[in-house]
Amino acid sequence: MNRTQAAGRPAVVAPIVQPRSGLAHSLDNIRDTFRMLRRNRAGFMGFCLAVVMIVISFIGPFFVPLDTENHLDKIYAPPSWDLPLGTDYAGRSVVPLVVHGGSQAMAVGLLAATISTLIAVLLGAFSAYIGGRTDAIITAVADVFLTLPLFIVLAVIAAIYKPQTVFFLAVILGLLTWPALLRAVRAQVLSIKERDYIEAARSLGLRPTHIVLNEILPNMAGYIIISFVFSITAAMLLQVNLVALGLVPISGNNWAITIYQAAFQKGALYNPNSTGYIMGPVVAIVLFQFALVTMTRSLEEIFNPRLRGNL
Numbered sequence: 116m117n118r119t120q121a122a123g124r125p126a127v128v129a130p131i132v133q134p135r136s137g138l139a140h141s142l143d144n145i146r147d148t149f150r151m152l153r154r155n156r157a158g159f160m161g162f163c164l165a166v167v168m169i170v171i172s173f174i175g176p177f178f179v180p181l182d183t184e185n186h187l188d189k190i191y192a193p194p195s196w197d198l199p200l201g202t203d204y205a206g207r208s209v210v211p212l213v214v215h216g217g218s219q220a221m222a223v224g225l226l227a228a229t230i231s232t233l234i235a236v237l238l239g240a241f242s243a244y245i246g247g248r249t250d251a252i253i254t255a256v257a258d259v260f261l262t263l264p265l266f267i268v269l270a271v272i273a274a275i276y277k278p279q280t281v282f283f284l285a286v287i288l289g290l291l292t293w294p295a296l297l298r299a300v301r302a303q304v305l306s307i308k309e310r311d312y313i314e315a316a317r318s319l320g321l322r323p324t325h326i327v328l329n330e331i332l333p334n335m336a337g338y339i340i341i342s343f344v345f346s347i348t349a350a351m352l353l354q355v356n357l358v359a360l361g362l363v364p365i366s367g368n369n370w371a372i373t374i375y376q377a378a379f380q381k382g383a384l385y386n387p388n389s390t391g392y393i394m395g396p397v398v399a400i401v402l403f404q405f406a407l408v409t410m411t412r413s414l415e416e417i418f419n420p421r422l423r424g425n426l
Contacts, residue, residue: 151417158413164406168399172217179214181368182207193388200391204381213395215368220400223285223354228346230289232296236339239300240327244308254301257294265291269353273362284363288350296342303338307331337418341411348404355400370396 153159186206194201200209242253269291278284307313308331316326332339357363358371361379366372373396383389 148417152413155413155416157409158411158416161406161409161411162413164402165410168217168403168406169221171214172221175214176218179211181211181215191383191386191388191392194391200395201388203377203389203392204383209392209395212368212373213370213399216370216373216396217399217403219281219367219369220351220354220371221403223281223288224347224351226282226285227288227292227350227354228343230286231291231293231346231350232339232343234289235293235296235342236300236332238293239297240304240332241323242297243301243304244323244327244331250301253297257297260291260294261298266353266356269357270360270362273357278363279366281367281369284354284357285350288353292346292349292353296346299342300335300339303335304331307334337415340418341414344407344411344414348407351400351404370400 152162184207186202189198189202189206190204192198192202192206198208198210200213203209203212238253238257242250269287272287272291273284276283276287278287304327313326313330316330321330354363355371355374358369359375359378361375374393377383377389377393383392
């Protein structure tokens, strides 16, 4: 081909690639996350079950009214088509009690887990990174907390201060359940801080706060989130134990309060028709705990680069 023929050809213009908008990029991230959730069937089923129970607990009360009247002719009625879980000591349907009792129990678990996880992650990460006397003092305090019988300490504090609100109860739970996670976070940070990219960050003169918050903790996001989920389950169980044993005088609608009233106050244990009244909130707690624990399988695949490498 000579130069004349080459010059006669139209020039090929490369297409201009438009940058993707922030919304489109966010949608892609959501699709990828959802796809990774679906990879593990058990984890995805746990995620769906947890979402359903959260929706029922927080939105369901708007559609399922709570019966506040006594129906003496229906006391401890057995389960039927109209009353799937039977009735309670006042002849009220148990289903609204289960629907209305979930939000408070979940809120306590979520708030307590948030408090304990923040304390554990921040103190554990900074103590391990700074080292020296600071690390020794924080570790010693955590060891002291770990040697205390947790439930007995919670029971004594609850008996002394008598928390009247779920917020106060959640704060107490959060302030006493952080040491085990702190030790685990500290061990991880002690390993991470010796890696090359952390050494490079130090050589650039970056502050310890920046290195811990922007270089170390993001690489532990998967472990922290999974630990946070387990902290929710632990806080919910402690809450149920305290309330169900009558150690926390909290009023309102709560799965734990329903169990306490059914088992220790209203004689439901001695009535063969009250199985739904007793087991309704118990099954709800077990299902929610099971959903959260199973969901961690999918969360692990999302945050672990080795497991999501084949996506």
